[in-house]
Amino acid sequence: MRFLVDECTGPVLAAWLAAEGHDIFSAYDQSRGASDEELLDRAVAEDRILITNDRDFGDMIFHGGRAHRGVVYLRLHDERSANKIRVMAQLLANHEGQLAGQFAVVTESQVRFAGGPMP
Numbered sequence: 001m002r003f004l005v006d007e008c009t010g011p012v013l014a015a016w017l018a019a020e021g022h023d024i025f026s027a028y029d030q031s032r033g034a035s036d037e038e039l040l041d042r043a044v045a046e047d048r049i050l051i052t053n054d055r056d057f058g059d060m061i062f063h064g065g066r067a068h069r070g071v072v073y074l075r076l077h078d079e080r081s082a083n084k085i086r087v088m089a090q091l092l093a094n095h096e097g098q099l100a101g102q103f104a105v106v107t108e109s110q111v112r113f114a115g116g117p118m119p
Helices: 011-019 036-045 056-062 081-098
Strands: 002-005 023-026 049-052 071-074 103-106 111-114
Touching: 002 011, 002 036, 011 023, 011 081, 036 049, 036 056, 056 071, 056 103, 071 081, 081 103, 081 111
Parallel strands: 002 023, 002 049, 049 071, 071 103
Antiparallel strands: 103 111
16 A cells, blocks of 8 residues: 655654555655645645544544545554554554545544545
Protein backbone atom coordinates (compact mmCIF):
# COMPACT_ATOMS: atom_id res chain seq x y z
CA MET A 1 0.00 0.00 0.00
CA ARG A 2 1.00 3.63 -0.41
CA PHE A 3 1.18 5.61 2.83
CA LEU A 4 2.17 9.10 3.89
CA VAL A 5 3.27 9.02 7.53
CA ASP A 6 2.81 12.36 9.29
CA GLU A 7 5.84 13.90 10.98
CA CYS A 8 4.27 13.69 14.44
CA THR A 9 3.57 9.99 13.93
CA GLY A 10 7.28 9.38 13.63
CA PRO A 11 10.01 7.80 11.55
CA VAL A 12 10.00 4.45 13.37
CA LEU A 13 6.51 3.54 12.17
CA ALA A 14 7.39 4.74 8.66
CA ALA A 15 10.53 2.58 8.62
CA TRP A 16 8.57 -0.45 9.85
CA LEU A 17 5.94 0.00 7.14
CA ALA A 18 8.67 0.32 4.49
CA ALA A 19 10.33 -2.85 5.80
CA GLU A 20 6.94 -4.58 5.45
CA GLY A 21 6.99 -3.71 1.73
CA HIS A 22 4.75 -0.64 1.65
CA ASP A 23 5.52 2.46 -0.42
CA ILE A 24 6.16 5.15 2.19
CA PHE A 25 6.53 8.92 2.19
CA SER A 26 7.78 9.91 5.64
CA ALA A 27 7.08 13.56 6.45
CA TYR A 28 9.63 13.31 9.27
CA ASP A 29 12.39 12.21 6.90
CA GLN A 30 11.35 13.86 3.64
CA SER A 31 9.28 16.96 4.37
CA ARG A 32 9.89 18.08 7.94
CA GLY A 33 7.93 21.21 8.83
CA ALA A 34 5.35 20.84 6.04
CA SER A 35 1.89 22.13 6.91
CA ASP A 36 -1.07 19.80 7.36
CA GLU A 37 -2.56 21.23 4.17
CA GLU A 38 0.62 20.47 2.21
CA LEU A 39 0.71 16.92 3.54
CA LEU A 40 -2.94 16.24 2.74
CA ASP A 41 -2.48 17.69 -0.76
CA ARG A 42 0.57 15.46 -1.31
CA ALA A 43 -1.30 12.39 -0.08
CA VAL A 44 -4.14 13.10 -2.51
CA ALA A 45 -1.81 13.87 -5.44
CA GLU A 46 0.24 10.71 -4.84
CA ASP A 47 -2.76 8.51 -3.96
CA ARG A 48 -1.47 7.77 -0.46
CA ILE A 49 -3.30 6.93 2.74
CA LEU A 50 -2.30 9.41 5.43
CA ILE A 51 -1.31 8.01 8.84
CA THR A 52 -1.41 10.58 11.64
CA ASN A 53 -2.08 11.14 15.29
CA ASP A 54 -3.06 14.78 14.62
CA ARG A 55 -6.80 15.39 14.97
CA ASP A 56 -6.58 18.52 12.78
CA PHE A 57 -6.91 16.33 9.68
CA GLY A 58 -10.38 15.28 10.79
CA ASP A 59 -11.40 18.94 11.05
CA MET A 60 -9.97 19.66 7.59
CA ILE A 61 -11.89 16.76 6.06
CA PHE A 62 -15.19 16.79 7.95
CA HIS A 63 -15.59 20.54 8.51
CA GLY A 64 -13.46 21.90 5.68
CA GLY A 65 -14.57 19.45 3.00
CA ARG A 66 -11.00 18.58 2.02
CA ALA A 67 -10.45 15.59 -0.25
CA HIS A 68 -8.41 12.58 0.87
CA ARG A 69 -7.50 9.09 -0.32
CA GLY A 70 -7.78 7.59 3.12
CA VAL A 71 -6.71 8.56 6.62
CA VAL A 72 -5.64 6.42 9.55
CA TYR A 73 -6.02 8.54 12.69
CA LEU A 74 -4.13 6.86 15.51
CA ARG A 75 -5.89 7.90 18.69
CA LEU A 76 -3.69 6.05 21.14
CA HIS A 77 -3.14 6.29 24.88
CA ASP A 78 0.35 4.84 24.49
CA GLU A 79 2.22 6.90 21.86
CA ARG A 80 5.41 4.84 21.97
CA SER A 81 6.64 3.52 18.62
CA ALA A 82 6.27 -0.12 19.62
CA ASN A 83 2.58 0.40 20.35
CA LYS A 84 2.03 2.27 17.07
CA ILE A 85 3.61 -0.64 15.21
CA ARG A 86 1.52 -3.19 17.10
CA VAL A 87 -1.70 -1.29 16.39
CA MET A 88 -0.83 -0.78 12.70
CA ALA A 89 0.09 -4.45 12.29
CA GLN A 90 -3.28 -5.44 13.74
CA LEU A 91 -5.09 -2.86 11.57
CA LEU A 92 -3.42 -4.10 8.39
CA ALA A 93 -4.04 -7.74 9.26
CA ASN A 94 -7.75 -7.15 9.84
CA HIS A 95 -8.71 -4.18 7.65
CA GLU A 96 -6.09 -3.57 4.94
CA GLY A 97 -8.62 -3.88 2.13
CA GLN A 98 -10.94 -1.32 3.76
CA LEU A 99 -8.53 1.60 4.27
CA ALA A 100 -8.48 3.26 0.84
CA GLY A 101 -10.87 6.20 0.78
CA GLN A 102 -11.91 5.79 4.42
CA PHE A 103 -11.25 7.83 7.54
CA ALA A 104 -10.32 5.22 10.14
CA VAL A 105 -10.13 6.17 13.81
CA VAL A 106 -7.92 3.59 15.46
CA THR A 107 -7.40 2.98 19.18
CA GLU A 108 -5.64 0.15 20.97
CA SER A 109 -8.91 -1.79 21.07
CA GLN A 110 -11.17 -0.47 18.31
CA VAL A 111 -11.35 0.60 14.66
CA ARG A 112 -14.13 2.93 13.56
CA PHE A 113 -14.67 4.01 9.95
CA ALA A 114 -16.20 7.43 9.31
CA GLY A 115 -17.27 9.12 6.11
CA GLY A 116 -15.86 12.31 4.66
CA PRO A 117 -15.13 13.87 1.26
CA MET A 118 -13.25 11.78 -1.24
CA PRO A 119 -13.75 13.22 -4.72
